[in-house]
Structure formats: C-alpha cells, structure tokens
Amino acid sequence: MNKIIIVLLIGLFHNSAIAQKDFITKFEKSGGMETATYEEGIAYYKSLGDTFSEINVETYGETDSGNPLHLVTLSLDRDFDFESLRTKDKRIYLINNAIHPGEPDGVDASMMFLRDMVQNIEQYRTQLEKTVIAIIPFYNIGGVLNRNDFTRVNQNGPKEHGFRGNARNYDLNRDFIKNDTKNARTFAAIFQMLDPDIFVDTHVSNGADYPYVMTMDIAQKDKLGGVLEGYLEETMMPSLFEHMKNSDFEMIPYVNVFNESPDKGYSQFFDSPRYSAGYTALFHTIGFQSEPHMLKSYKDRVYATYAFLQGVLNVVSRDSELLKKLRDETKASVKTQKQFDISWKLDKSRHTELEFKGYEASTIDSKVTGQKRLFYDRSKPYKKTIPYYNHYVADVTVEKPDSYFIPKGWHTIVDRLKLNEIEFYQLERDSIIAVEVYYIEDYKTRTAPFEGHYMHYDVKVRKETERLDFSKGDYVVPVNQWRNRYIVETLEPHGMDSFFAWNFFDTILQRKEGYSPYVFEEIAAQLLKDDPKLKARFEKRKQADHEFAHSSKAQLDFIYMKSPYYEREHLRYPVFRSITKAESGIK
Ligand SMILES: [Zn+2]
Numbered sequence: 001m002n003k004i005i006i007v008l009l010i011g012l013f014h015n016s017a018i019a020q021k022d023f024i025t026k027f028e029k030s031g032g033m034e035t036a037t038y039e040e041g042i043a044y045y046k047s048l049g050d051t052f053s054e055i056n057v058e059t060y061g062e063t064d065s066g067n068p069l070h071l072v073t074l075s076l077d078r079d080f081d082f083e084s085l086r087t088k089d090k091r092i093y094l095i096n097n098a099i100h101p102g103e104p105d106g107v108d109a110s111m112m113f114l115r116d117m118v119q120n121i122e123q124y125r126t127q128l129e130k131t132v133i134a135i136i137p138f139y140n141i142g143g144v145l146n147r148n149d150f151t152r153v154n155q156n157g158p159k160e161h162g163f164r165g166n167a168r169n170y171d172l173n174r175d176f177i178k179n180d181t182k183n184a185r186t187f188a189a190i191f192q193m194l195d196p197d198i199f200v201d202t203h204v205s206n207g208a209d210y211p212y213v214m215t216m217d218i219a220q221k222d223k224l225g226g227v228l229e230g231y232l233e234e235t236m237m238p239s240l241f242e243h244m245k246n247s248d249f250e251m252i253p254y255v256n257v258f259n260e261s262p263d264k265g266y267s268q269f270f271d272s273p274r275y276s277a278g279y280t281a282l283f284h285t286i287g288f289q290s291e292p293h294m295l296k297s298y299k300d301r302v303y304a305t306y307a308f309l310q311g312v313l314n315v316v317s318r319d320s321e322l323l324k325k326l327r328d329e330t331k332a333s334v335k336t337q338k339q340f341d342i343s344w345k346l347d348k349s350r351h352t353e354l355e356f357k358g359y360e361a362s363t364i365d366s367k368v369t370g371q372k373r374l375f376y377d378r379s380k381p382y383k384k385t386i387p388y389y390n391h392y393v394a395d396v397t398v399e400k401p402d403s404y405f406i407p408k409g410w411h412t413i414v415d416r417l418k419l420n421e422i423e424f425y426q427l428e429r430d431s432i433i434a435v436e437v438y439y440i441e442d443y444k445t446r447t448a449p450f451e452g453h454y455m456h457y458d459v460k461v462r463k464e465t466e467r468l469d470f471s472k473g474d475y476v477v478p479v480n481q482w483r484n485r486y487i488v489e490t491l492e493p494h495g496m497d498s499f500f501a502w503n504f505f506d507t508i509l510q511r512k513e514g515y516s517p518y519v520f521e522e523i524a525a526q527l528l529k530d531d532p533k534l535k536a537r538f539e540k541r542k543q544a545d546h547e548f549a550h551s552s553k554a555q556l557d558f559i560y561m562k563s564p565y566y567e568r569e570h571l572r573y574p575v576f577r578s579i580t581k582a583e584s585g586i587k
Pocket residue numbers: 100103202203204
C-alpha cells in the first residue's frame with residue numbers, strides 16, 4: 001500500500017467519523033429541558049477538539065473542587081498561543097460559564113455556539129479571521145457537581161442544575177479581588193494570559209417580571225476609560241440591542257429591581273471589582289453579564305444566550321481594528337493618568353430614557369402571610385418610557401503616587417499582584433525613604449459575615465509624610481503600568497473593594513501591647529512634666545471633654561498614645577506611597 005492510499009484511507013475514516021458524530025447536545029436531545037453535566041460537557045468539548053483541529057482543549061490550574069479548570073479555544077489559524085495570537089492582531093473573546101451553576105444557560109449555549117462555528121467554518125470565516133474565542137466551559141466546578149433540582153426555586157428549568165456555592169461554598173462572583181478560592185486564582189492567571197478584548201460571563205436574572213427573555217448587565221463604563229466608554233455607549237451597545245431585536249430576543253439592560261415594580265425606573269447594577277465585569281473593567285476589557293429572565297423557558301433562555309454570544313462576536317469582529325486602537329489608547333493613557341476614582345455612588349440627578357415593556361403590577365393580599373404581596377398581571381402588558389439611572393459619580397478620588405512600597409512580610413498582597421501580572425521590583429539594600437503614610441482614622445465593619453469576611457466600609461484616613469526604614473527585599477510597585485487601575489483600587493485602603501476592605505490588613509487594627517495603669521501612672525506623670533506642650537493639650541482636653549475628664553482610662557490612653565511607648569504599627573496602613581523618586585531618595 002503506498003502512502004497516498006494510506007492518506008486517502010485515513011481521510012475517509014476521518015470524514016466518516018465526523019459524519020457519525022453529530023455533536024447534538026444534551027440540551028437539544030432533551031428538547032431544551034436539560035443541561036449537560038460536568039462530565040458530559042468536558043467529553044463533548046474533547047470530542048470536538050479531537051475532530052476539529054481549530055479547537056484546542058486544555059486544563060489550566062486548580063479549582064477548589066480538586067478538578068482543573070478547562071479552557072476551550074477556537075482559533076482559525078490553529079494557533080493556541082495567546083502571545084503569538086496577539087502579534088497576529090486577533091481580538092480575543094473570553095466566555096465564562098457556570099460561575100453560578102444554577103444558571104447554566106451559557107453552558108449549553110456555548111457548546112452549540114462552538115459546534116456551529118466549527119462545523120460551518122466557511123460561514124464564520126470573516127469573524128473567525130479576526131477573533132479567537134476562548135470558553136471556560138465550567139468555572140465553578142464544585143457547584144456544577146453539586147447537582148440538584150431545587151436550589152433555583154424561582155427559575156423555570158432546566159430539570160437539574162448545579163448550586164451557586166463552590167466546593168467551599170464561596171460565591172465566585174464576589175471573589176475576583178480577594179481570591180479566596182483556587183478557582184479565582186486560576187481565573188486571574190487565565191485572564192492575564194489572554195488579556196481579552198471582550199468578556200461575557202453568563203448568568204440568569206433574579207428579580208422583577210417583564211416580557212423580555214434577555215437582559216444584559218454592562219461593565220461600569222466610566223472605569224473603562226474615556227474612548228472605550230464612548231465606543232461602548234455609542235457603537236457597541238446599540239449594535240448589540242439591534243442584533244438581539246433581529247434575533248427575536250429583544251434585550252433590555254439588566255432590570256435591577258427586587259420585590260417592586262420597575263415601572264418607576266431603575267438603576268444600573270454597580271459592578272465593583274469583586275464581580276467579574278467589575279474586575280475585567282480594571283484591565284480595560286469590556287465585560288458583560290448575560291442575564292436571561294428566570295421565568296422564561298430554559299429553551300428560550302439558552303437560545304437567547306446563544307444569540308447574545310453571537311452578537312458580541314459579530315460586533316467585535318466588525319470593529320476589530322477600532323477596538324484594538326481604542327484599547328491601546330486607553331492602556332497608554334492610564335499609565336500617566338494622575339487621579340483615580342476609587343468609590344462611587346449612584347447619581348440620581350441624571351438618567352437615560354428607556355423604552356420599557358412591562359406588566360402592570362399591584363399589591364394584593366397574600367394567601368400565605370395575610371400581608372400585602374407584589375403581583376404582576378401578565379394580561380396587562382404596558383409599554384412606557386421610564387428613567388434608567390446609569391450614571392455613577394465618584395465619592396472618593398485619589399492622586400496616584402509614584403509607587404507603592406509594600407514591606408515584604410505582606411506576602412498575601414504580593415501574591416495577588418503577581419497573579420495579576422503587576423510589575424514590581426525589590427529594594428536592593430536597606431533604605432530610609434520619605435513616604436506618604438495613611439493612618440486609619442475611622443471605619444465601619446459589617447456585623448455579619450459576607451463571603452468569608454467581615455468587610456470594612458466608610459474608611460477614613462489621615463495622610464502624613466514620614467521618613468521610614470525599609471529593608472532589602474521590600475517591594476516597590478511603580479504606578480506607571482497599564483494595569484494601574486487594579487493597583488490603585490486594591491491598594492488605596494478607602495477603595496470600596498480594596499484589600500483593606502477585604503480584611504487583609506486587620507492585624508494593624510488591634511493593639512499588640514498595652515500597659516498596667518498602676519505602673520504607667522508614674523511614667524505618665526513624668527511624661528507630662530517633661531513635655532509642657534503635651535501637658536497643655538492634655539489639660540485643654542480635660543476642660544473641654546466632660547467624659548474624658550471623668551475617665552482615668554481615657555486620660556492614660558491619651559498620654560500613652562502620644563508617648564514613645566505606643567506601637568507605631570497600630571492603625572498605620574502598611575502600604576506606603578512614595579511621592580516622587582527624587583524626594584524619596586530612590587534611584
Ligand atoms: Zn448569576
């Protein structure tokens with residue numbers, strides 16, 4: 001048998017294998033009632049990868065479940081090296097599924113989406129020449145494996161689904177900054193390796209009732225940077241809404257309304273960096289959360305999600321050069337941006353007009369509680385213009401420092417910076433450096449646990465300039481990087497999702513040493529005698545503050561905290577801001 005015949009035979013076998021594999025998904029076989037299990041989904045992608053050379057299936061890193069995270073890539077050039085792909089000027093489109101495994105619409109939509117593209121490659125050639133698609137088939141694997149038929153009580157299918165908590169009961173859509181889970185750490189590594197231009201995290205809605213099958217939550221536009229914000233609002237969003245309308249799944253911005261009617265208007269969901277699209281915005285990646293409506297049939301929701309994934313691909317491919325240009329401009333400008341907003345509040349004074357189709361809502365008597373309850377009357381649909389509040393204004397803005405100094409002991413912080421490919425260097429020798437130091441003046445703490453933390457909020461700081469000792473090996477993070485927004489939002493303690501807010505620095509909030517009053521009495525008396533200025537402040541306080549004047553503890557504390565015996569670590573935030581290279585003495 002000569003070589004040509006062997007090749008022909010292999011070709012025949014190969015083609016007949018393709019013909020036999022129809023790649024019909026479990027969702028399709030069940031008439032849109034069921035979703036693939038973890039094992040079925042992974043086997044499906046592996047089989048696609050074995051059959052089509054344009055698809056690559058790989059595992060990256062760990063998850064809390066003990067299973068590795070899979071990444072499935074569709075690349076027309078059969079090049080699966082993301083660094084190389086970027087030099088070929090390809091846009092990268094990342095889709096994340098089953099972060100909330102009770103909401104598996106994207107799992108099934110992605111399987112069909114990838115199959116349809118690879119089986120009809122000529123039809124998709126225009127898009128795929130410009131865009132590489134990467135899919136995380138199951139992000140919260142522990143939750144996917146915890147399959148049941150109950151934990152989405154308000155959701156209309158599928159028959160069985162996973163659970164929201166991961167293998168350690170974390171909600172992964174709150175873990176993008178604190179990285180408590182192995183899932184989040186692996187995600188960060190994949191995300192930074194890909195540096196995607198566009199990101200979709202697939203979900204299902206909660207909340208109000210209305211006729212739309214599809215809703216969509218958008219990345220916080222003002223964080224993306226000026227030119228990207230304009231593109232998102234003026235070009236990308238209108239194209240996506242148009243695409244969805246033409247696909248028979250008219251879409252509306254995520255209806256962020258719970259247990260009341262949206263007919264008076266509603267506000268945009270605020271994606272702070274703990275959430276997927278809030279995290280991707282830190283790196284100027286446009287992020288969406290697809291949120292099909294929980295009460296619509298599973299079949300419709302999956303096809304609506306499919307249509308959305310398709311729409312994003314069409315727009316990204318159409319605007320490929322423009323999107324690259326705008327992202328490059330944004331990445332360049334953020335390197336020298338001087339001020340960063342790190343906390344926002346809703347601006348109720350501004351809104352966009354939204355044409356909204358809803359159902360009339362009223363309150364009726366509850367047959368269960370005897371109290372009033374909300375009732376939507378689906379026989380009374382309406383269409384009206386309502387206010388949509390999608391403007392947020394900064395309530396905390398900071399000047400960026402030249403660099404941040406992080407003493408090397410704070411390795412949990414350095415780990416997270418590394419995961420996110422933040423550049424830094426280490427001091428080569430012990431040095432005394434002039435830095436800005438934050439003292440925590442005030443903060444509030446949640447009284448109930450939230451995702452394994454008692455978060456801090458309303459953090460108030462006082463800033464001093466001091467010359468401090470740093471050691472060889474301490475970390476210096478220059479704030480001249482395109483990833484600046486991540487650096488500033490996590491390291492400024494009053495940022496709403498800062499490492500401080502997430503309890504990484506709680507040890508500085510507690511005094512480690514103290515004094516016995518009967519011993520300190522003598523020292524306090526001597527201190528007042530030696531320091532007339534201190535004595536004057538002490539007496540003034542006593543006269544002005546009745547409570548102080550009657551508390552020996554408060555008075556001794558006042559003197560102790562101003563004495564050399566008081567520990568300087570207490571309430572001193574241990575990430576320091578260097579002012580300028582020249583002033584700090586760093587070369
Ligand atoms: Zn969700």
